[in-house]
Amino acid sequence: MKAFIFDLDGVITDSAEYHYLAWKALGEDLGIPFDREFNETLKGVSRTESLERILSLGGREQDFSLEEKEQLATKKNEHYVSLIS
Template structure:
């Protein structure tokens, strides 16, 4: 892999397992609406915006609501989610992440976050990860949800690198598609069965260094 100058990370499911808290909050909301919501349904929510996630759940339940009601429900879900993640500590960082971030710093590789989460600063602060990032592009800075490439293109722009000089780490189908749409090399974190479009799929960051990516 030649001429890579930057790495862009998704947050949920890549650096920290906050996905379970999203699931718990969405399931709680679905139960209030008498909608059956499974872990399989939850796969469709990974990497997409909060409002789109709510729309998917309402589609599952065949329910139509006005925009004001939907905003209130999304806010309720977020309050529950923030309550769940308020107890995060550095112990919740996924295995190998710190070592990999350190190896990127040693190689002078720029690091950005590219996440749909509007709670990314809270999460990074709780994990003591904020200082590793040269740029943070999250749900407060983008208007288009993945698979639109906006979040990753803005990350490259903030780092002053070309899209072709970036590697993206993603755990969601929509995120992998967004990275490819941005013209970036994408490494999936998770299952090859789900992340079929990724250029490479890894189980996680255990024993991972930047040197191992120099293909």
């Protein structure tokens, strides 16, 4: 091997769709449905900030402790990983 290519931002493969599906599933679990238009506001945003935006959309930003928010973000990421597997 002379080189490796790392696609960390979805340039080579379109990972955005899987992020959308994983966030949408988490949102629906929390009673916060959202659409692709809202999802566009999450592109390029950290997982933590994306979660905060979703919770704010549903008026639930004060409903979870920091630890619970970390668990929610981890749950989203686990779902994302299962989708790309």
